[in-house]
Amino acid sequence: MTAGVLLAAGGGSRMGTPKALVRDPDGTSWLLRSIDVLREAGCDHLLVVLGAAADEARALLPDPLPDDLRVVVADDWATGMAASLSTGLSALQHDDGEVALITLVDLPDVGADVARRVVAVAAGPDSLARATYDGRPGHPVLMGREHWFPAAATVEGDAGAKDYLREHGCVGVECGDLASGRDVDSR
Secondary structure, eight states: OEEEEEEEOOOOTTTTSOGGGOBOTTOOBHHHHHHHHHHHTTOSEEEEEEBTBHHHHHTTSOSSOOTTEEEEEOTTGGGOHHHHHHHHHHHOOGGGOSEEEEEETTOTTOOHHHHHHHHTTOOSTTOEEEEEETTEEEEEEEEEHHHHHHHHHHOOTTSTTHHHHHHTTOEEEEOTTTOOOOOOOOO
């Protein structure tokens, strides 16, 4: 089983609004699209990490929440991306599966095809892999259960788990043929 973790806590200072609230010109919610990407990639359990404008973002989700979806709030979201990552990893439960697929809400061109390709390399609870785009590391990131709590305890600031992934031999999964993998910071 695979848990999908969506990091959607940031304030979106360059965007001018929290990215969990952003919609495409056609009205598509980035938050809902990102949840769909994780579902379509085969994630069995979904965990959404909110922070800035959490109540407004929560209102975009179905009520009641589907059984496969949980929401947690990173109260310290303003301290950087590591806060939402740490909150998400710490909220994962043993029965959420052997691996977690972690992605960001601001990757509009990263679809289920990318996520499925990264999930396909899962090899148990010690798995550690990430999408790369023309050799550039990106998201989604696949973390086996053995990494959840150690990574949560070591990440800080806006660097996320970059150092942790490098130090623990993260495998790159080339996805540049499917997407750019670039996060969007402005409208």
